Amino acid sequence: MASSFQELFGHPPEVVAHAPGRVNLIGEHTDYNGGFVLPMAIPQQTHVELRRRTDRRVRAFSANKSQPGEILEFELGQESVGKSWLDYVQGVTQVLQRQGHTLSGFELRVQSEVPLGSGLSSSASLDVAILRALRQAFSLPVDDVQLALLGQKVEVDFVGAPVGVMDPMAASIASEGVALFLDTREMRFERVPLPAGLDPIVINSGVAHNHAAGDYRVRRAECERAAELLGVPQLRDLSEADLPRAEKLPEPLGRRVRHIVTENARVLATVEALRSADLPKLGTLFYASHDSQRLDYEVSVPEIDLLVGLAREDADVYGARLTGGGFGGSVVMMARAGTGAAVAARIARRYAERSGQQPAILVPQSIEH
Ligand code: GLA
DSSP: OOOOHHHHHSSOOSEEEEEEEEEEOSOOSOGGGTOEEOEEEEEEEEEEEEEEOSSSEEEEEETTTSOTTOOEEEETTOOOOOSSTHHHHHHHHHHHHHTTOOOOOEEEEEEEOSOTTSSSOHHHHHHHHHHHHHHHHTTOOOOHHHHHHHHHHIIIIIIOOOOOSHHHHHHHHOBTTEEEEEETTTTEEEEEEOOTTEEEEEEEOSOOOOGGGSHHHHHHHHHHHHHHHHTOSSGGGOOGGGHHHHTTSSTTHHHHHHHHHHHHHHHHHHHHHHHTTOHHHHHHHHHHHHHIIIIISOOOOHHHHHHHHHHHTOTTEEEEEEESSOSSOEEEEEEETTOHHHHHHHHHHHHHHHHOOOOEEEESOOTTO
16 A cells, blocks of 8 residues: 555645646647647546645655656755656656745645546646646645646757646646536637537557657657648648648658548537537547548557457447547447447457457546546
8 A cells, every 4th residue: 555645744634736648539649740639638647645745845746657656856946857756756846846835845645536647647647646636735826727838838949758738727727527628729628518429438558658758759859840841830720721732742741641631620510519419510520630640640550540440340339439649559449339348348358358458448437446
């Protein structure tokens, strides 16, 4: 059993904060191109307990990463990247101080239910949970959108993962059962409830990714290069009418542009399909998004394709697709209402038999959890 705050630090926490992981329904790799995304919170959360200290020392424990009783420490103002989970804590304190916020040291215990490397935004949920705890403990004048932007800075400026704004926005302002339709360039958002008649499913393939490892960075650089060659500030500025021109770019840039342009259009169409409860249409958009990620953006892996293939064979599933950054991670599916638990169980079982991997069903959440 992981050590409690009381056992670790000898007194109870002053503040408790949480932030959820997210599943992106559609709109993948569009956020760093100024485009549209549609994430939703999942029930799994990161929990943070915190108590202020009178000096500038930060002492931190992770129930997921630390050995029993193992406390990592650093001094405020002396944050340095160490390639461990503590980087997220150091990133938060460095970003807050650089923005002019005053902190003292603190004790921190984190515990996450969001599986790491699963494409469900475990790191943004950690950033946002820590930021929320510090906002409360130090009465920081930061609203929820500013808090999400700070979370993105932690990843980009400190951890060195050049991610977009979707994940911290989802962790900060999304809720379960309601999709967050976000225009990442204008930072405008609307909440779109899932219609009745739909059971979302999220299955983790068991194949972990690591964004900082390079593939994500390569995709992002390809998009920036393509935008430059096409003479637009961001790929968001292109429409389907520009595709013939984009397809003349050196490979693979043309295919990358085609994914971003068609994916942005699919987000808009998905919002319409959710509003009009056109579930077959929603399913078609999900599969089209998956194929575009697989063939044009090349971010899928065989295990993920197997999960989507099993969904295609299942009469109770409207649609399925890779969710999150890719190169492993999770699949999101939409199933007929009332069938979600049974569909998820049978697809996960067949997937385990065929792949040898150990899948985990995150949504719907099982009662035993
Ligand atoms: C990761 C990043 C997001 C987004 C997705 C892909 O989750 O953190 O910003 O780019 O990949 O849609």
